[in-house]
Amino acid sequence: MRVRRAGDAALLVETGDPHRLDAAVRAAGLPGVVDVVPGERTVLITTDGDPGRLADRVAALEPPPRTAADAPPVEVPVVYDGADLAEVAELTGLSPDEVAERHSAAEYTVAYLGFSPGFGYLTGLPNELRVPRRATPRTSVPAGSVAVAGPYAAVYPSASPGGWRLLGRTGLALWDVTRDPPSLLRPGTRVRFVREAR
Amino acid sequence: MSGDGPVQEALDLAGEAVLEVVRPGPLATVQDLGRPGLAHLGVPGSGAADAPALRLANRLAGNPEDAAGLELTFGGAALRFRRAAWAAATGAPAPVSVDGRAAPFNAPFRVPAGGLVEVGAPARGVRTYVAVRGGLTPEPVLGSRSADLLSGLGPPPLAAGDAVPLGPVTGPGLALEPLRVDVAPVPEPPAEPRLRVLPGPRDDWFAAGALAALTSAVYTVADASNRVGVRFDGPPLDRVRDGELPSEGMVTGALQVPPDGRPILFLADHPTTGGYPVIAVVTTADIPVAAQLRPGTKVRFTTHPR
Numbered sequence A: 001m002r003v004r005r006a007g008d009a010a011l012l013v014e015t016g017d018p019h020r021l022d023a024a025v026r027a028a029g030l031p032g033v034v035d036v037v038p039g040e041r042t043v044l045i046t047t048d049g050d051p052g053r054l055a056d057r058v059a060a061l062e063p064p065p066r067t068a069a070d071a072p073p074v075e076v077p078v079v080y081d082g083a084d085l086a087e088v089a090e091l092t093g094l095s096p097d098e099v100a101e102r103h104s105a106a107e108y109t110v111a112y113l114g115f116s117p118g119f120g121y122l123t124g125l126p127n128e129l130r131v132p133r134r135a136t137p138r139t140s141v142p143a144g145s146v147a148v149a150g151p152y153a154a155v156y157p158s159a160s161p162g163g164w165r166l167l168g169r170t171g172l173a174l175w176d177v178t179r180d181p182p183s184l185l186r187p188g189t190r191v192r193f194v195r196e197a198r
Numbered sequence B: 001m002s003g004d005g006p007v008q009e010a011l012d013l014a015g016e017a018v019l020e021v022v023r024p025g026p027l028a029t030v031q032d033l034g035r036p037g038l039a040h041l042g043v044p045g046s047g048a049a050d051a052p053a054l055r056l057a058n059r060l061a062g063n064p065e066d067a068a069g070l071e072l073t074f075g076g077a078a079l080r081f082r083r084a085a086w087a088a089a090t091g092a093p094a095p096v097s098v099d100g101r102a103a104p105f106n107a108p109f110r111v112p113a114g115g116l117v118e119v120g121a122p123a124r125g126v127r128t129y130v131a132v133r134g135g136l137t138p139e140p141v142l143g144s145r146s147a148d149l150l151s152g153l154g155p156p157p158l159a160a161g162d163a164v165p166l167g168p169v170t171g172p173g174l175a176l177e178p179l180r181v182d183v184a185p186v187p188e189p190p191a192e193p194r195l196r197v198l199p200g201p202r203d204d205w206f207a208a209g210a211l212a213a214l215t216s217a218v219y220t221v222a223d224a225s226n227r228v229g230v231r232f233d234g235p236p237l238d239r240v241r242d243g244e245l246p247s248e249g250m251v252t253g254a255l256q257v258p259p260d261g262r263p264i265l266f267l268a269d270h271p272t273t274g275g276y277p278v279i280a281v282v283t284t285a286d287i288p289v290a291a292q293l294r295p296g297t298k299v300r301f302t303t304h305p306r
Helices: A018-028 A051-059 A085-092 A096-105 B006-014 B051-061 B210-216 B284-290
Strands: A002-005 A010-014 A033-038 A042-047 A074-079 A107-113 A120-123 A138-141 A145-149 A152-155 A160-162 A165-169 A190-196 B018-023 B027-031 B069-073 B077-081 B085-091 B096-098 B101-103 B108-111 B116-119 B127-132 B163-165 B194-199 B219-221 B229-233 B254-256 B264-266 B278-282 B298-303
Touching: A002 A051, A010 A051, A018 A033, A018 A042, A033 A107, A042 A051, A074 A096, A085 A096, A085 A165, A096 A165, A096 A190, B051 B069, B051 B085, B051 B127, B051 B284, B069 B077, B077 B127, B096 B108, B116 B127, B194 B210, B194 B284, B210 B278, B210 B298, B278 B284, B278 B298
Parallel strands: A074 A190, B194 B298
Antiparallel strands: A002 A010, A010 A042, A033 A042, A074 A165, A107 A120, A107 A190, A120 A152, A138 A160, A145 A152, A145 A165, B018 B077, B018 B163, B027 B069, B069 B127, B077 B116, B085 B108, B085 B127, B096 B101, B096 B116, B194 B278, B219 B229, B219 B298, B229 B264, B254 B264, B254 B278
């Protein structure tokens, strides 16, 4: 673990297990902590207090026994009729049906969120389904679009521009500002895609 | 005539508790202190770009510091008060008038029921704040009334004809009691601003001379600046490491450097995570200065001892 400063009000902690450090920081209830933001290999901790003292406390943390990864996976029902399904099949040398089968057979973990509220970057995508983003992003991708790009899978939580390849759609609301918490996904959440008939 | 007797005040307060936007100017949004604590869900902090200016406006208007007010970008707004109220304007200094008569800046002023408040173009700075006693009370989203222009959370930017609800003025008999606050002494935004920075967290992704270049050259604020970030033109900051940085959390004040080498300084509506390395972070104290930088302004960055 290496603790870097990110200005005078935040620490950027490099760690092999961001989700466990995230859980440890939250469980410890450290004074002055504002935001705890896991990244791919880091946890950003912002503070309204003294970052030096916080750095000492973070370095002394014991990881808690349980994390979100120990909870049962969120099941996302998917109809595989996405606009890019045929193209992804072509790029991967698989049939559209095989793309859907392999995508729904894997188990995923939310590495971190970003891009838009509730947008989780899911690791666990089978290697053979790795395809680059579209050369030209769409100006609007509908909410609930199930997509892949590079090593990640995702579900668009709300309508937004986007360049990921669309495999299908879900009716599950991943983001709802009237719900607490508003996001179905958080860092460390496990996810399964469940294939549905159209 | 706007009488000051109790009968007149009762009539004033009976007016509809809304602020009518006659003209929003180039960009007018509702802002409070934002949505801290939700960044791990991809929710930007948002809130007033120049938070100390909003806090001051609220104090002057007799509100809690976290009440929602207006953030005007380059002024140019006209607001009709349906109810009498105390108000205050802070931030980028702009001419303010009530029914055509000059009103003070950085000080409370009274608006009669039906009064028209006009805010002209600021001579310096970008964002002028207007707080109204009782606060603006559009429906909060995730605990905040701030308009987040990156994610679209909160009330959309104001348009002519919008009616923004005002909160109740609490305390019997205190409603329109004159506020006992002196004019707040506020320095003008500097003509040649210096922003103090702390190196890192990814200064090791840059060439040895990059930090020195950042802190010795003059950078010019580019037109494409907004609530997400301030863009700069100037000597590009060269990287020594290729490829993408694994995405990591981003802070307000971060100087993120995309492949073209020109830094972007993150403001209130910045994305929560990003993959471009951050060479340095502007100190918390200087973020309000950054939030008031106009396109074309020449800026120097200086290293701040830790």
